[in-house]
Amino acid sequence: MSGRDIAREAPGSGLRRRIERSLGAWGVFFKGFVREPVMVGSIIPSSRFTVNKMLDPVKWDECDLFVEYGPGVGTFCQPVLDRLKRDGTLIVIDTNPLYIDYLKRTITDSRFHAVLGSAEDVEEIVKAHGFDHADYVLSGLPFSTLPDGVGERIAAATGRVIRESGAFLVYQFSAAARDFMAPHFARIDSGFEPLNVLPCRLFWGWKG
DSSP: OOHHHHHHSOTTHHHHHHHHHHHTHHHHHHHHHHHOHHHHOOSSOOOHHHHHHHHTTOOGGGOSEEEEEOOTTTTTHHHHHHHSOTTOEEEEEESOHHHHHHHHHHOOOTTEEEEESOGGGHHHHHHHTTOSOEEEEEEOOOGGGSOTTHHHHHHHHHHHHEEEEEEEEEEESSSHHHHHHGGGOSEEEEEEESSSSSOEEEEEEEOO
C-alpha cells in the first residue's frame, strides 16, 4: 500500500483491519457489526451458556431440518451440528456476505448450508433445499431495531414454515421479540441467561 493509498483511507480503518486480523473470527464478527449494526444487534457473540440453554429444549432425534437466522461467525453452528442427526440438515441465512463467506470457508460439514439472503424468504429457501417445513428455527436478529415491517414479515414467515410441534427459538436483549412471535405461536416459553454480554432474554415459541 502506497503513502497515497494510506492517506485516502477513512479515519480508523487501519486500526479496524488490525483488530480484525488479530481477533480472527471475532475480527470478522466485528467487521460485520460495523457494516450492518442494525442487523447484527451485538458486537459480542453469544456465550456458551446462552447457546446451551437455547438449544436444550430441542428434540434432536426428531429434527431433520434446523434453520438459523443471522448466524454471524457461527457461534451456534457447531453446537447445532454436534447435536444434529447424521442425516439432518442445518441451513443458515444471513444478509451479510462477510459472514456467509466466512462460514463457507470454515465449516465443511456436508449437512451445513449457508445462504446469502433474507429471513423473510425462509419458505422459498427451505423449499429450494428440498424441504416442505423446518423443525426448528433459531434467531438472534434484533427484532426491536429491524426496519419497519421486517420483523412482522419474518415472524409470519417463520410461523408458516415451522411444522406442527416445532419451535421458533429466539434470543434477544429486550422482550420485544415476544410481541412479534405471539400472533403465530400457540405457546411461548421464556427464560433468561445472565452469563452473557449483555444478559440475554430467551424465548421458545411452540407451533401447535
